[in-house]
Amino acid sequence: MSFQGRDIISMNDLTREEIDEILTKVPVVRNHSEKKRLCKGKVSAMLFFEPSTRTRTSFEVAMRNLGGETGGFYDVSITSVTKQESLWDTVKIHDGYGFDVMVIRHPLKGAARLAAEAARIPVINAGDGPNQHPTQTLLDLYSIKETQGDLNGLTIAMVGDLANGRTVHSLTEALLKYEGCRLIFISPRDLAMPRFLIDKCAKAAEERGASFVEASRIEDFITEVDVLYMTRIQSERLKERAAVEKFRSIYRLEASMLKDAKPSMKVMHPLPRVTEIAQDVDATSHAYYFQQAGNGLFVREALLALILGVIE
């Protein structure tokens, strides 16, 4: 299985075996004795049409940790895009500058797929609007596997805005590739998991022994979950401010709610968090969101090394 030269655009493009292979390579690259020289002479183009903090920084540090360099832009207002240059042309031009890989974030859905068609070099999607953010999903899967030892047979609760959050959609689709997962979707009814994903869960239930339930209270499931995946209620998506306040007070995790949880249970969050995880949770053994974010660096190092063909 080789990832050299391959685009990473959507989790839907990756088989379970390919996901496993990438996750297996994370500690290999992280602890590689020649790590500082792996990507010497390689340069990554960073095309950030939209602001980003964690994704951008971790890609930059990942490339530096491997001995490579980065170039490109993080602020679209200083580029020719303001002169109405098309995405296609912007990608074509960067493709011609001798970069070895391109990392793109764009507010429009499908922009990364289009960029991959325009570019000869491999393209990594660092988020295309509300559609896909595959490196986030890979780091979520890596963190789950790291803490639970396996991705099969887990009980995972996803909490919050399940209607609009791309991380929970992508994570759900990825987990359905594994055997016997139990998914618990906890959200206000207005922000429930989209129907097409519920349909996919039902199909996986028949084919791979998955099960799922839609519910409204975290407390009802706290004793059985292996991973509690919290998400932000996205205030920009809700019309009424009062609704935001109401949902935020209901879907808030506090340390006192975790007393009956399994010792191995971990709380994860794609971050940034607002009010959905109280700060007193940070001190518990269940909090894992900062390690999870840290894993983003190691997962991106492994992906870059695989795509650039510097490790087998």
Add this chain to the structure above:
Amino acid sequence: MNPRPITIAKIRTGIVIDHIPAGKALLISKVLGLNALARNTGDIIAIGVNFESPSLGNKDIIKVENLSLSRDMLNVVALIAPRATITRIENGEVIEKHKVEVPATVGDIVTCPDSFCVTNHEQVPGKFQVVVHTPLTLRCVYCETEFFGPLIRYKEKV
């Protein structure tokens, strides 16, 4: 009941698209760009709406005095008229007759319904996978949105 005498004349060379559900012929004509074809070639296109059919009750029919439409191009008819038949006629002889087949992928004949899709903002031809035949469900290759029913809006070429 008196027979209704309106018919479409036989064509000597060309393509007959038959067994179209009543009312769909004009849409098919626009999706295939038959108007532009006629304008460019001077060929005659005959469109019959609401003819009587033993199998469909009522049906539409299209006759194109031109053989340039390929089998692949005509398969998009299957999205709108799954039971349509294609007959190729040359010098008055039927040279080929087949049912249309729903293609696995379709090109720039549909608009992605997602307003945040890159295809609605950049000059890029749409590409779609057919994920379900009934009800016809398409998936945008770019934004991955799946859609069906009235969300499938065809690009009508005038």
